[in-house]
Amino acid sequence: MIxxxxxxxxxxxxxxxxxxxxxxxxxxxxxxKDLLQHYELAFERTDSTVDVxxxxxxxxxxxDRLRAEAANPQADVWxxxxxxxxxxxxxxxxxxxxxxxxxxxxxDEARDxxxxxxxxxxxxxxxxYNSDAVTDAEAPKDWDDVLDPKWRDRIIIRDPIASGxxxxxxxxxxxxxxxxxxxxxxxxxxxxxxxxNTKEYTLNPTILFQKLGRQEGAVTLYNMPDMAMLQxxxxxxxxxxxxxxxxxxxxxxxxxVKGARHPELAKxxxxxxxxxxxxxxxxxxxxxxxxxxxxxxxxxxxxxxxxKETMKTMAVDRQLLADSLDVWMRYWDANIRNRGKRS
Amino acid sequence: MHTPNKTPRKTLRFPVxxxxxxxxxxxxxxxxxxxxRTLLLAAPVIAILxxxxxxxxxxxxxxxxxxxxxxWKEFFASPADREAVVSTLIVSVGSVIAATLIGVPLAFLLxxxxxxxxxxxxxxxxxxxxxxPLVGVVAFMFLYGESGVVTRIVQHALGLERAPWSLTGLWAxxxxxAYTMYVYVFLFVSAGLERIDTTLDEAAEGLGASRAVxxxxxxxxxxTPSIGGAMLLVFMSALGSFSAPYVFxxxxxxxxxxxVASKLNGNLGLAYVETTVLALAAIVGxxxxxxxxxxxxxxxxxxxxxxxxxxTSPLARALLPALAIATVAVLxxxxxxxxxxSFARDGAWTTQVxxxxxxxxxxxxxxxDPALWVPIxxxxxxxxxxxxxxxVVCFVAAxxxxxxxxxxxxxxxxxxxxxxxxxxxxxAIGLASTFNRNDPLTLRVLxxxxxxxxxxxxxxxxxxxxATAVEGSLKxxxxxxxxxxxxxxxxxxxxxxxxILPAARPGLIAGALLAxxxxxxxxVASIVLYTHANRPIAVEILAQLRSLAFGTAAAYSVLLIxxxxxxxxxxxxxxxxxxxxxxxxGA
Numbered sequence: 001m002i003x004x005x006x007x008x009x010x011x012x013x014x015x016x017x018x019x020x021x022x023x024x025x026x027x028x029x030x031x032x033k034d035l036l037q038h039y040e041l042a043f044e045r046t047d048s049t050v051d052v053x054x055x056x057x058x059x060x061x062x063x064d065r066l067r068a069e070a071a072n073p074q075a076d077v078w079x080x081x082x083x084x085x086x087x088x089x090x091x092x093x094x095x096x097x098x099x100x101x102x103x104x105x106x107x108d109e110a111r112d113x114x115x116x117x118x119x120x121x122x123x124x125x126x127x128x129y130n131s132d133a134v135t136d137a138e139a140p141k142d143w144d145d146v147l148d149p150k151w152r153d154r155i156i157i158r159d160p161i162a163s164g165x166x167x168x169x170x171x172x173x174x175x176x177x178x179x180x181x182x183x184x185x186x187x188x189x190x191x192x193x194x195x196x197n198t199k200e201y202t203l204n205p206t207i208l209f210q211k212l213g214r215q216e217g218a219v220t221l222y223n224m225p226d227m228a229m230l231q232x233x234x235x236x237x238x239x240x241x242x243x244x245x246x247x248x249x250x251x252x253x254x255x256x257v258k259g260a261r262h263p264e265l266a267k268x269x270x271x272x273x274x275x276x277x278x279x280x281x282x283x284x285x286x287x288x289x290x291x292x293x294x295x296x297x298x299x300x301x302x303x304x305x306x307x308k309e310t311m312k313t314m315a316v317d318r319q320l321l322a323d324s325l326d327v328w329m330r331y332w333d334a335n336i337r338n339r340g341k342r343s
Numbered sequence: 344m345h346t347p348n349k350t351p352r353k354t355l356r357f358p359v360x361x362x363x364x365x366x367x368x369x370x371x372x373x374x375x376x377x378x379x380r381t382l383l384l385a386a387p388v389i390a391i392l393x394x395x396x397x398x399x400x401x402x403x404x405x406x407x408x409x410x411x412x413x414x415w416k417e418f419f420a421s422p423a424d425r426e427a428v429v430s431t432l433i434v435s436v437g438s439v440i441a442a443t444l445i446g447v448p449l450a451f452l453l454x455x456x457x458x459x460x461x462x463x464x465x466x467x468x469x470x471x472x473x474x475x476p477l478v479g480v481v482a483f484m485f486l487y488g489e490s491g492v493v494t495r496i497v498q499h500a501l502g503l504e505r506a507p508w509s510l511t512g513l514w515a516x517x518x519x520x521a522y523t524m525y526v527y528v529f530l531f532v533s534a535g536l537e538r539i540d541t542t543l544d545e546a547a548e549g550l551g552a553s554r555a556v557x558x559x560x561x562x563x564x565x566x567t568p569s570i571g572g573a574m575l576l577v578f579m580s581a582l583g584s585f586s587a588p589y590v591f592x593x594x595x596x597x598x599x600x601x602x603v604a605s606k607l608n609g610n611l612g613l614a615y616v617e618t619t620v621l622a623l624a625a626i627v628g629x630x631x632x633x634x635x636x637x638x639x640x641x642x643x644x645x646x647x648x649x650x651x652x653x654x655t656s657p658l659a660r661a662l663l664p665a666l667a668i669a670t671v672a673v674l675x676x677x678x679x680x681x682x683x684x685s686f687a688r689d690g691a692w693t694t695q696v697x698x699x700x701x702x703x704x705x706x707x708x709x710x711x712d713p714a715l716w717v718p719i720x721x722x723x724x725x726x727x728x729x730x731x732x733x734x735v736v737c738f739v740a741a742x743x744x745x746x747x748x749x750x751x752x753x754x755x756x757x758x759x760x761x762x763x764x765x766x767x768x769x770x771a772i773g774l775a776s777t778f779n780r781n782d783p784l785t786l787r788v789l790x791x792x793x794x795x796x797x798x799x800x801x802x803x804x805x806x807x808x809x810a811t812a813v814e815g816s817l818k819x820x821x822x823x824x825x826x827x828x829x830x831x832x833x834x835x836x837x838x839x840x841x842x843i844l845p846a847a848r849p850g851l852i853a854g855a856l857l858a859x860x861x862x863x864x865x866x867v868a869s870i871v872l873y874t875h876a877n878r879p880i881a882v883e884i885l886a887q888l889r890s891l892a893f894g895t896a897a898a899y900s901v902l903l904i905x906x907x908x909x910x911x912x913x914x915x916x917x918x919x920x921x922x923x924x925x926x927x928x929g930a
Contacts, residue, residue: 026875033886053875056886060607067611068775074792074874088609132694161604200511203589206888207484214490215694234689326609333604334423 022051025265028066028257029079030059030164035286036079039273046272050265059085059164066094066257073259076266079120079273082164083110083251084171086117087322096256098267100274105294109318110251117255119291120274121282124224124249124311125169128240133218140219142243143173147193155194156217158208159201161333165223165250170332171325172248172316184328191332195340212238223250228287228303242307246314251291380835381747388740389751392758394786395803399773400622400765406776407615414612424617427596431582431621434516434597435628438581439574441521446528447570449670454536457651458660460667469911470674472526472857474681475864475881476586478900481888482677483519484510484590485684492680495696511591519587522677524580528573530857531815534849535569536562538819568818572811575629576763579807582625583766585867598624599766606772618769625764629757678904685897705894709902718883719902725794725877726862726910729801733809733858738851740806741813742843746822763807770803771871794877800868805858812854813847820846856914860907880906 025043029036033056040052057065059081066075066089078086078095089095090112097115110119127146129139140146146155160166174187199217202208205226211217213236227240254274256266272278279290283300289307290300297305407414418424453465474482486493489506497507510518539562547557563570588597596604598621605614654660685705687698709715737759743749744756762770778790778799790796824846828838844851866881873882880903887896 024875033892055873055875055878057870063609064607068772069779069791071780072789072791162607204888206893207590210893211490214692216489235691330608330610333608334421337423 023049023262023265024051024053025077025262025269026075027052027054027077027079027269028057028062028075029054030057030062031080031286032056035282035288038281038285039278043269043272047268052269054079058162060162060167063089063094067092070094070259073257073261075257076260076262077269078117078255078257080252080254082123082168083117083119083253084168084318084321084325085164086112086253086255087318089255090114090116091322094258096258096260096263098256098270100271102274102292102294105292107293110253110291117253118274119251120254120279121225121252121288122249122291123165123252123289124242124307124313125165125172125247126222126224126227126240126242127219128212128222128227128238129219130212130215130217130237131239132237133215136239139239139241141241142245144245146219146221147190147197149197151197151219153197153199154218155198155220156200156202156208156211157198157221158205159203161329162203163205165226166221167325167329168248168250169221171321171328172314174328175316175320176314178320184331187328188331188336192336192340195336195338198340201337209234209236212236224307225287225289232287242311244312246312248314248316249311252288377829377835378749381743381749384739385743385747385749385751385755388736388743389755389758391736392740392755392806395799396758396761396806398786399770399777400761402777403615403618403622403769403773407612407619409615410612414610414616417610417613418616418620423596424601427598427601427617428620428624430513430595431597431599431624433513434520434584434588435578435581437513437517438520438524438584439577441517442525442528442577443570443574445521445525446573447532449525450529450532450536452663454533455541455652456663457653458663458667460664460671464667464671467671467674468529469526470678471523472530472860472907474523474677475866475884475900475903475907476523476584477590477866477881477884478681478864478903479523479677480519480586480590481896482680482684483522486676486680487518490694492696493676499696512595515591516584516587516595516597519591520577520581520584524577527576527580527857528570530853531569531573531576531812532566534812534815534853535566535819537849538816539565565819569815572815575760576807576811578628579625579760579763582621582628582764583769585766585768599768602766602768602772614772618766618772622761622765622769626757626761629760629764681897681900681904685894685901687894687897689892689894702894705892705898708892708895709898718878718880719906721877722863722879722881722903723906725798725801725879726859728798729805729862730809730855730859732798732802733805734851734855736802737806737809737854738813738844738847741810741817741847741850742839744810745814745817746825746843759806759810761807762803767800767804767865767867768871770800771868774800774803774868775872791872792874794874796872796874797865797869797877797879800872801858801862801865804861804865804868808857808861809851809854812850812857814850816847816850817843852914852917856911859910859914863906863910864903 027036036054036056040054043052044050055075062078062081063085066073066078069075078089086095095116099115100118103111103115103118106119110122112118127140127143140148140151158166160170170191173190174184177187177190178184180186200211202211205222208220208222209230212220213234222240224240224242227238230236230238254270256263256270260266274292276292276295279288279292279295280299282288283290283295283304287301287303289304297308449468453461453468471479483491485491487508487510488494489509491510494506494508494510497503498505501507543565544557544561547561552560583599584597585599585603588595588600589603598617602614602617602621605611605617654663683698686701686703688700688702688704691700692698740755740759744752744759765773774796775791778788778796780787781789790799820843824842825838828842829835833841863879864881865879866885869879869882870885873879880899884896884899884903887893887899
């Protein structure tokens with residue numbers, strides 16, 4: 001019995017030894033380890049008394065966490081999530097206003113009128129496919145093409161409940177049909193036909209990419225930066241098309257958490273990751289398209305310039321999405337998921 | 344009058360050395376002091392369990408009613424939730440059947456027969472428990488998934504156009520559960536068999552009982568507490584299991600994933616309702632099984648004596664080692680797969696059967712990552728703290744439940760079993776909603792966002808593991824042994840040290856081992872509650888998965904498996920040392 005006690009006291013000593021006495025800045029972000037570690041180290045180089053601690057999770061999960069921690073906020077900065085999710089957080093009073101120095105350099109749709117969040121990156125949604133399994137000629141060109149019966153059981157997508165990207169695509173489709181027919185019925189029918197073609201809803205991006213790469217599915221709907229990253233980092237045979245009729249372009253944002261423990265430090269980090277240079281680095285190293293319009297185009301990689309020229313943006317009523325998306329997604333989950341093949 | 348054991352005990356058909364409890368052998372004052380000591384012990388244990396286990400769940404139930412009955416109405420009207428309830432029950436019952444069918448025969452085989460390959464097989468039979476849930480599920484996907492290694496080998500061998508099966512749906516979840524959860528059955532039944540005196544079986548044989556009769560009349564009745572306890576654990580784990588449905592769950596809903604979906608959808612009320620329903624279903628299952636378990640109770644006095652039958656029939660001599668080798672291979676495949684992927688170059692493996700390119704990069708990247716040792720240190724520290732607390736609290740709880748009679752015993756019994764029934768996600772949500780502020784009036788302490796929230800979560804999850812294992816051991820001790828110690832003039836403390844602790848030891852070590860192993864690889868509660876300062880190794884693996892570094896994630900998993908094996912070996916070594924320096928009664 002003596003030995004376990006000794007082990008335990010050693011463990012306790014270890015546990016208590018972690019406090020370095022630095023100013024700890026906590027960042028919640030879905031942007032992934034590579035990008036976050038890059039900014040962590042760079043920011044710490046500017047001030048040796050700061051210890052940046054990031055917590056990597058999906059953007060819907062960040063919102064969920066902020067809600068749970070509202071009485072005792074743990075995070076200082078929320079770095080990254082589609083604007084729709086930031087708008088929900090703003091509505092629920094989870095964010096602290098901050099007006100960045102470059103506030104004038106983003107279009108109106110990439111900022112909150114009360115300065116509660118600002119856009120950092122633009123994320124276009126695309127149709128992607130395994131180029132070993134599907135030729136460029138037969139690949140779908142537009143949203144409606146993925147409903148073709150020839151794709152039956154060949155589509156694999158993220159589970160839309162957890163994925164900000166899929167929520168944005170589903171929301172855009174329902175909103176488009178709502179504008180066209182005046183009812184959500186047509187949008188739900190569209191998703192029901194997609195469900196009939198969908199082989200599987202994967203619960204995280206990695207499994208989706210693995211299954212796409214290994215031809216368990218041929219076609220997916222996802223966002224352009226992640227697909228570009230996949231291509232560059234893993235050499236998987238993936239290609240994508242920007243849907244010809246237009247695609248929703250997500251604005252990814254940044255915000256300061258209400259009740260942040262280190263508001264001044266949070267503001268400095270906020271500015272630090274959104275300078276022109278920082279955005280350029282993000283574009284080159286992490287394939288992110290900057291939301292700021294004053295980043296010189298010739299300093300950006302070719303694929304971004306190309307994408308910006310050829311891409312048609314699908315206009316989306318964000319207020320409508322902020323009000324209705326949760327309801328639509330709940331309806332989808334209860335009445336459409338796995339129902340397409342039965343009808 | 345105080346009677347040490349109210350449960351009517353059946354008498355076996357064969358002569359068994361059951362010592363009848365001698366009521367009234369102690370003076371009234373001794374009984375009073377024992378009774379007050381019992382209450383003195385029970386009060387703090389019940390208080391701790393009520394505060395950490397029950398209180399957060401009450402917050403959840405209160406939360407489900409925050410909006411009147413709206414969330415409940417929504418739950419009963421939703422076809423998705425109805426589907427989830429049915430699937431959850433199918434998965435749980437299927438997992439119990441599958442795990443029992445694998446675990447019981449394997450335990451018998453290893454405990455009762457001597458054959459070539461037995462040592463190897465018994466050494467690795469518990470390995471599936473060394474595979475952290477998330478890692479195990481992913482390993483299964485790479486093995487038996489549609490593009491998995493085994494699947495593709497079968498496909499090529501049969502010359503099929505498409506994969507012969509796909510690892511989706513309810514049976515995929517049951518398949519994974521059978522692999523990971525049979526270990527509970529195996530461990531419990533093995534521990535039970537260890538305490539059974541094989542001379543009893545020989546005596547029955549001498550009296551002319553056939554093998555089948557001996558199994559039915561002697562061995563199985565003695566094992567009922569162990570088998571029942573293990574089935575209970577499997578049922579609870581399957582009910583609350585998250586990782587397998589999470590990964591294979593594209594096509595199916597079960598309640599645990601439905602809770603997360605509702606919460607993510609911003610419908611916290613519905614999530615609370617689903618949590619409550621799941622917890623209630625589990626508690627009903629718990630009560631039913633407990634009752635069944637109580638109906639049969641036999642006691643053995645002294646430690647079991649073991650002899651193994653050397654297999655002599657030539658057919659069995661040839662078949663058993665082959666069977667052992669095949670079992671070993673199946674058990675080791677997922678681990679091998681994780682190791683293989685840890686050496687595979689990310690993204691290079693597409694339509695081939697096996698990864699075509701191998702590299703040391705994954706381990707190199709891991710070794711050069713400055714943050715590498717932090718999650719490992721965190722996990723080990725938190726697992727140690729939680730397990731130490733489990734050992735103390737659960738030993739006392741199990742002692743009270745099995746050997747003492749007092750008001751509130753049933754309550755205590757329920758309290759220690761509840762945490763397994765309640766899914767880790769729900770435990771986490773309950774903790775997050777309860778310990779999110781300092782408020783002495785409502786007994787709230789701010790733990791969310793601090794280091795201590797995860798050790799607390801691990802402690803709660805470990806309670807049923809350690810308590811059930813210790814109970815199993817103590818049930819096989821004749822309660823009159825403690826009375827005998829008192830009757831011979833030993834102090835209460837001495838009786839604990841010389842009689843009860845030795846009797847509890849196999850269960851204590853098996854339970855602590857399971858709790859530590861579970862804590863060190865814990866994923867589901869961790870992902871909800873961790874902060875940067877205490878992030879455990881499973882969260883680090885998820886971060887790697889998120890950043891597409893599957894190979895690095897596998898490398899971390901290899902490290903985690905190594906860690907779990909180290910804990911196991913450490914526990915065995917401790918057990919060996921303790922057994923050698925054992926006390927006279929236990930020997």
